[in-house]
Amino acid sequence: MKIIVCVKQVPDTSEVRIDPKTNTLIREGVPSIINPDDMNAIEAALAMKDANPGSEVTLVCMGPPQADVALREGLAMGCDKAILITDRVFGGSDTWATSNIIASALVEMEYDVIFCGRQAIDGDTAQVGPQIAECLDLPQVSYVADIKQNGDTLTVQRNLEDGYQIIEVKMPCLLTCIKELNEPRYPSMGGIMDAYQQEVEHWTNEKLQIDASLIGLKSSPTKVNRTFTPPAKEPGILVPDADVEEIAKVYKDLKSKHYL
Amino acid sequence: MDYKLTQEQEMVRKVMRKFALEKVEPIAAEIDEQEIFPEENVKLLSEMGVMGMIYPKEYGGSGTDSISYAIAIEELSKVCGTTGCIVASHNSLACGPIYFFGTKEQKDKYLPDLVTGRKLGGFGLTEPNAGTDSAAQETTAVLVDDEYYLLNGSKMFITNGGVAETYVIFAMTDKSQGNRGISAFIVEKGWEGFSQGPHEKKMGIRGSSTCELIFENVKVPKENLLGREGQGFKIAMSTLDSGRIGIAAQALGIAQGALDKAIEYSKTRVQFGRPISTKQGLQWMMADMHVRTEAARQLVYRAAYAKDHQKRFTEEAAMAKLYASETAMWVTTKAVQIHGGYGFTRDYPVERMMRDAKITEIYEGTSEVQRMVLAVRS
Ligand SMILES: Cc1cc2nc3c(=O)[nH]c(=O)nc-3n(C[C@H](O)[C@H](O)[C@H](O)COP(=O)(O)OP(=O)(O)OC[C@H]3O[C@@H](n4cnc5c(N)ncnc54)[C@H](O)[C@@H]3O)c2cc1C
Numbered sequence: 219m220k221i222i223v224c225v226k227q228v229p230d231t232s233e234v235r236i237d238p239k240t241n242t243l244i245r246e247g248v249p250s251i252i253n254p255d256d257m258n259a260i261e262a263a264l265a266m267k268d269a270n271p272g273s274e275v276t277l278v279c280m281g282p283p284q285a286d287v288a289l290r291e292g293l294a295m296g297c298d299k300a301i302l303i304t305d306r307v308f309g310g311s312d313t314w315a316t317s318n319i320i321a322s323a324l325v326e327m328e329y330d331v332i333f334c335g336r337q338a339i340d341g342d343t344a345q346v347g348p349q350i351a352e353c354l355d356l357p358q359v360s361y362v363a364d365i366k367q368n369g370d371t372l373t374v375q376r377n378l379e380d381g382y383q384i385i386e387v388k389m390p391c392l393l394t395c396i397k398e399l400n401e402p403r404y405p406s407m408g409g410i411m412d413a414y415q416q417e418v419e420h421w422t423n424e425k426l427q428i429d430a431s432l433i434g435l436k437s438s439p440t441k442v443n444r445t446f447t448p449p450a451k452e453p454g455i456l457v458p459d460a461d462v463e464e465i466a467k468v469y470k471d472l473k474s475k476h477y478l
Numbered sequence: 479m480d481y482k483l484t485q486e487q488e489m490v491r492k493v494m495r496k497f498a499l500e501k502v503e504p505i506a507a508e509i510d511e512q513e514i515f516p517e518e519n520v521k522l523l524s525e526m527g528v529m530g531m532i533y534p535k536e537y538g539g540s541g542t543d544s545i546s547y548a549i550a551i552e553e554l555s556k557v558c559g560t561t562g563c564i565v566a567s568h569n570s571l572a573c574g575p576i577y578f579f580g581t582k583e584q585k586d587k588y589l590p591d592l593v594t595g596r597k598l599g600g601f602g603l604t605e606p607n608a609g610t611d612s613a614a615q616e617t618t619a620v621l622v623d624d625e626y627y628l629l630n631g632s633k634m635f636i637t638n639g640g641v642a643e644t645y646v647i648f649a650m651t652d653k654s655q656g657n658r659g660i661s662a663f664i665v666e667k668g669w670e671g672f673s674q675g676p677h678e679k680k681m682g683i684r685g686s687s688t689c690e691l692i693f694e695n696v697k698v699p700k701e702n703l704l705g706r707e708g709q710g711f712k713i714a715m716s717t718l719d720s721g722r723i724g725i726a727a728q729a730l731g732i733a734q735g736a737l738d739k740a741i742e743y744s745k746t747r748v749q750f751g752r753p754i755s756t757k758q759g760l761q762w763m764m765a766d767m768h769v770r771t772e773a774a775r776q777l778v779y780r781a782a783y784a785k786d787h788q789k790r791f792t793e794e795a796a797m798a799k800l801y802a803s804e805t806a807m808w809v810t811t812k813a814v815q816i817h818g819g820y821g822f823t824r825d826y827p828v829e830r831m832m833r834d835a836k837i838t839e840i841y842e843g844t845s846e847v848q849r850m851v852l853a854v855r856s
Pocket of ligand 1: 567571600601602603604608609610611634635636638690793812837840841843844845846847853
């Protein structure tokens with residue numbers, strides 16, 4: 219099988235600084251990691267490769283040249299190839315432009331499955347994966363928490379906030395992964411040594427030839443109005459001994475919050 | 479001298495640090511308290527290729543350099559001295575002599591299982607009456623019918639003793655030759671007459687397994703003689719040169735771990751209305767801890783570098799082990815001091831770190847031995 223994983227390098231912090239002028243991220247001085255959900259995507263790809271010997275896993279990353287280290291880490295985990303989509307003209311791309319660029323690279327490649335992470339911790343949009351699928355006209359399943367393969371059909375569990383769906387999807391397809399899917403393996407020491415012997419291909423716009431109206435800061439329709447950290451969900455209240463008195467209290471409480 | 483780590487070494491640090499924080503630190507206090515061998519983590523470390531990381535890929539190793547190896551042990555030991563010890567002794571003491579002195583047949587037979595961590599290994603030199611004076615071996619091996627050696631005696635304090643399946647055991651084959659009458663053998667667990675004593679109850683690295691090994695008329699096939707007859711002492715000393723880099727890295731990690739905890743604690747503990755980190759008396763203490771830890775690091779990496787680039791590194795390894803282990807003891811003692819009464823309790827990791835640090839001044843040659851090694855060479 220040909221398996222592709224889209225990964226992003228992100229700053230290793232939940233406190234992302236934003237340039238007030240351009241409203242884009244300031245990356246300098248913050249240690250970088252592979253986006254956490256993308257680690258689950260890599261693990262899903264490697265697990266599929268383990269189950270289908272002879273498969274090939276290719277990492278695709280759009281980012282500045284420094285993103286090289288993220289790809290090396292993915293290679294050290296066991297991926298076979300790595301492509302860095304990098305060009306100054308791609309700078310400042312929003313999710314729409316980014317999806318255009320990554321999809322333009324993917325049409326050049328063979329694939330049975332494309333794995334993405336659900337969302338990147340520096341933007342939390344969860345848009346790029348689904349948009350790539352749309353650009354490529356591929357079936358997609360987001361929030362994937364379980365995958366079972368049967369020939370060219372995948373049965374996946376799609377987790378939602380208040381439940382889950384079981385969906386059958388035919389390959390080729392695109393899946394976006396969440397952390398419940400698996401526990402990413404650690405890169406191996408031998409893998410690290412090999413990763414730096416391998417070539418990371420750099421694909422620029424000279425190769426991809428994407429129209430200027432589809433890429434970069436100027437062509438990005440998204441305008442960031444305001445960014446904020448969503449408040450953490452409060453834990454629920456457990457009522458273990460549900461006698462009449464307790465139920466009355468719960469009723470009163472729900473009523474006071476206008477739920478009833 | 480180039481002071482920059484390579485990209486590979488940087489990534490080894492990043493990966494090992496993540497592993498240490500996610501998998502090792504959470505159980506470090508428990509395996510210490512309950513004296514549990516961290517089997518699950520050793521399995522993960524095997525999958526990551528850490529258990530035989532410095533050996534070539536043809537045997538299933540990872541083919542890393544020695545600085546990467548030191549970094550891996552340092553990062554593990556920052557949070558758990560036990561785990562550092564297990565990795566160091568398996569890599570250096572068990573795989574080392576077979577890799578460097580084994581025949582092709584011996585390597586093909588034993589190394590693939592050892593360097594991948596499928597089987598653990600041990601190294602038996604110390605005896606009840608042969609500690610620092612390790613040449614005073616009382617264990618004997620007598621060649622019978624030119625077929626097998628009959629092994630008799632016992633070995634003291636053998637790391638991984640309870641869990642290892644393959645051992646390198648030293649014994650006297652010709653007492654009249656003194657040092658040159660010692661030979662080394664590969665001995666397998668389960669051979670008739672080979673048994674082990676109870677686990678030692680230890681002050682530190684309590685999750686590691688340390689046992690006495692007992693040999694009563696154990697038949698060791700002649701082909702399991704490692705190196706030549708009489709070469710054993712040389713094999714032991716050369717193995718310990720490498721081993722000392724691992725122990726020095728373990729000590730370095732313990733020191734760095736304790737320093738980190740001390741700094742963190744000093745910023746949160748308020749006395750006299752302000753965090754104790756604002757007190758100059760403690761700032762100077764922590765500055766000294768930092769300097770010594772960094773100096774230890776330079777000696778450890780230098781020894782590892784020497785191992786990768788030159789034939790002999792006895793002196794570099796002895797210096798690194800001596801300085802790093804005494805630094806670990808000094809820094810952990812100060813870290814407990816900075817924690818005050820809380821540092822004396824098991825609620826804080828510096829208490830364990832101080833106990834773990836002590837062994838680094840003792841095994842693979844006490845600090846006195848390192849000074850003896852250095853004195854005769856200078
Ligand atoms: C947890 C643990 C794990 C170990 N693992 C292993 C292992 O895997 N394999 C193995 O073979 N051994 C192992 N050892 C043994 C260890 O290497 C020895 O304990 C150590 O070499 C010291 O020997 P000894 O305990 O007999 O002390 P002794 O030799 O009796 O020393 C007692 C004291 O005298 C000092 N001393 C001795 N001779 C001199 C001298 N000439 N000049 C100045 N001072 C001197 C020593 O430095 C020490 O301070 C382990 C020990 C421990 C505690």
